[in-house]
Amino acid sequence: MTAYLIRRLATSIVVIIGVSIFIFLLLHTIYPSPAVDILGPRANRVSIAAWNRANGFDRPWILQYLHYMNNLVHGNLGYSFKVNQSVAVLFEERWARSAYLSGISLLLAVLIAIPVGIFQAARRNTVGDTIVTSAAFITYAMPVFFLALILIQAFALSIPIFNFEASQSTSLWVVIGDWHSMTLPIATLTLLSVAGFSRYMRSTAIDTLAQDYIKAARAKGLPERLVLWRHLLRNACLPMITLIGLSIPALLAGNLITETVFNFQGLGLLFYNSLSNVDYNVLLAYTLIGAILTIVGNLVADLALTVADPRIRLA
């Protein structure tokens, strides 16, 4: 198993290096230097070239890439010339709120999807299963922003229970405690994740219920509740671990759209504003960090699966 882990780690490092080169190259091609932002839109080519030379933007891209990565590992994520702040400061202000939104949605989604999936499998092809499967199917086909709009219309405008805008507070504790404003954004992300998870959970649970050891447990006279709780739950949760690891990119993307719809001052809204402002340093740092988080998430999910499933560990 240690050999597998080391190989996996080495592969992840290679992929991280490859991703960073690709993203840097892509953004470097679209946006070679911030000269136009600093010198103004009417700068002529001579002054742009001189500025580039003076600030190191005419070096070959590989040297610029190495310089950028060197800065990255020392915590310097670059400078945003449109907002006039260092990118690290911008992220630092916002990451805790976004992490809260994503984290709580993921947690709730897992807590809801597992029992729902097991319910669907145990009551397979009954009315209850059909209703839940159809609801999950429709939600899965909905774009995030449309789901958010429906929730806003239903629960914030027609029946004014919740707020149509997320909490604007800068303090994380206030945000956590503000159920009036935060319920709808969290509900949007949670419903989206539940739709995806429960489809998978249902098919895994159905496969697990067909196994011989479930039949043996039932033949022994174990009550159905214990069969589901003791045997099905543990074995059907294993693919969920992989699924959680794989859902990090979807969570980041869902975050982007949800924060835009609800005007939540998090990293997603920062990305959207940077797109509109064409602020490429922020985009570069954000995409890189997103990619690294994805790779690390997959790695952690793989490791967690190895720990949780003895069949893999002892193979």
Add this chain to the structure above:
Amino acid sequence: MSNVAPSLPPLDITRAPEGGAVGPVQSGWRLAVREFARNRLAVVGLGILVFFVIFCFLGPLLYHGDIISTSLSNTDLPPGAGHPLGTTDEGFDELGLLMKGGQAALEVGFFAAAIGIGIGSLWGAVAGLAGGILDSVMMRVVDIFLSIPFLFIVLIVAVKYGASVLGLSLIIGGFTWLVPARLVRGEVLTLRVRDFVSAARAAGATRWRLIDRHLIPNAMSVIIVNVTFNVADAILAVAALGYLGFGLHYPTQDWGDMLSNGIQYMQDGYWWLVYPVGASIVLVVMACNLIGDALRDSLDVRLRRR
């Protein structure tokens, strides 16, 4: 012999046995189509998709809603005479916009999926057949691209290059080929040890001919299922891009763009600007998912009912 049942007639090998007509030869594809047709939800999904294709592409020939010239006296009319779905804040007819927007969404969806599947199948087949270092390198490239969150990279490139149907299709297709590549590689790894591949090799087939004539046609079931899901994902991606403002603009229309214009008026109660568009997106994506699920069930021989 003593244990032959007395009611059976003596065996007559010159006549066909009793018991029903012999049906036509059933090829694998015919059986799959029959299985698909048995799944009612799938037929509904196919019907929805066909309806939207006809609605979006043939509808404008029959229904001439004005979507080019603004008419400030007709802004924000609710559904009524002359405007079955009302008008927008610029006086455009909503039903006409729905048809035009659907054209862009469907075009980008199908084209992006086609690009994705084209590149992906070739990539996967070459990697699977080659094996060794080339396979590792090609799959590492796929891993690298897969680690980048899809929406982010598509948004970044669309800001600069994404203002047309072709541009959007290329961008979305350029990041959709990754999953088909992995799937096709898996299929090819299974297929290349089979006898027909060895026979073809022994007959002198070049590697290209192997891929083109033997491997990809046999991996077609995986490819077809994946194409339908890719179309669904591409339509959702186009809608998201349009909603965020980086999709198509006037005079081409796009469902996401229509939605983002419509939400400004939600508090005024102009539901016709939001719900028909949203429902169209959901229906089309749902139809593609239904078809994809049913294709997966019907092309998997083990799940077929006799």
